[in-house]
Amino acid sequence: MSKLVIVGTVAFDAIETPFGKTDKILGGAATYIGLSASNFNVDSAAVSVVGGDFPQEYLDLLKNRNVDIEGIEVVKDGKTFFWSGKYHNDMNSRDTLATELNVLEHFNPVVPENYKDAEVVMLGNLHPLVQQGVLNQMTKKPKLAILDTMNFWMDIALDDLLSVIKNVDVITINDEEARQLTGEYSLVVAAKKIHEMGPKFVVIKKGEHGALLFHDDQVFYAPALPLKEVFDPTGAGDTFAGGFAGYLAKTDDFSFENMKTAVIYGSTLASFCVEKFGTERMQNITDKEIYKRLEQFKTLTQFDIELS
Numbered sequence: 001m002s003k004l005v006i007v008g009t010v011a012f013d014a015i016e017t018p019f020g021k022t023d024k025i026l027g028g029a030a031t032y033i034g035l036s037a038s039n040f041n042v043d044s045a046a047v048s049v050v051g052g053d054f055p056q057e058y059l060d061l062l063k064n065r066n067v068d069i070e071g072i073e074v075v076k077d078g079k080t081f082f083w084s085g086k087y088h089n090d091m092n093s094r095d096t097l098a099t100e101l102n103v104l105e106h107f108n109p110v111v112p113e114n115y116k117d118a119e120v121v122m123l124g125n126l127h128p129l130v131q132q133g134v135l136n137q138m139t140k141k142p143k144l145a146i147l148d149t150m151n152f153w154m155d156i157a158l159d160d161l162l163s164v165i166k167n168v169d170v171i172t173i174n175d176e177e178a179r180q181l182t183g184e185y186s187l188v189v190a191a192k193k194i195h196e197m198g199p200k201f202v203v204i205k206k207g208e209h210g211a212l213l214f215h216d217d218q219v220f221y222a223p224a225l226p227l228k229e230v231f232d233p234t235g236a237g238d239t240f241a242g243g244f245a246g247y248l249a250k251t252d253d254f255s256f257e258n259m260k261t262a263v264i265y266g267s268t269l270a271s272f273c274v275e276k277f278g279t280e281r282m283q284n285i286t287d288k289e290i291y292k293r294l295e296q297f298k299t300l301t302q303f304d305i306e307l308s
Ligand code: AMP
Pocket: 009, 011, 012, 013, 027, 028, 029, 082, 083, 099, 125, 126, 127, 150, 152, 153, 233, 234, 235, 236, 237, 238, 239
């Protein structure tokens, strides 16, 4: 089993969907990634920053799921990163209403000493310089560095983002962001262009339409599990990334074949995330529930066809 370093926001989110509205609740990329990866019992640590306004019980929640929180700095007189978003009726697209960087603005990440040799690094959504800062602190080159990002960073820090993208093995990105990053509409062409930027593996997330994994000329596709109810898609992408990274860290096998399974685990965990607001559903998933959904996935996607 590998050690896993998780970088990303630990945040307050205010979310509005056609089903309701929340006040400031627990959110953030590292939070969702950590909760998701914790289902694989890997040795993981989160690197992030919060303000003095951040409740200890939220930090304890990660700690209780065995995510090491030594690398989450608390700036006593600062305010926690805040994001607010509103989903359209199709739940596939959203508008960002507010992004307040607050303590993120002057954040210098510190990787805990005994995670500096971690084999897997999951660079979740955060300023690309912070992502690079974490990579720089690793004393051994990680076996696998995975990067997730979003349009916000493409808009304000594209050059820094392109620099860090060069140094990772896998990128996970959603379809619109892949198009924005490459200027290509076709996701196949976009994936090829992203390969040329550095990453050997490109995962393009397509929300309720599943995810694509590209490696050279190989492509794998996993649908999203069709669900009766979707309450809040917030964090689904991060949860996917956490499941993907968690599974790879647990199995210590970074081949294309094993990444296909990692995509299925990522999709499975994301299917739980969207069932309730915020992180609520992610706080108590059982192994039995995960197993059942993996079975559903198999039934959904397996077929026999006679080719003569
Ligand atoms: P997702 O729905 O997977 O894209 O992730 C949503 C999470 O990303 C929320 O919990 C937000 O706190 C966090 N988030 C939103 N905007 C940013 C940003 N610019 N940088 C880092 N994290 C963000």
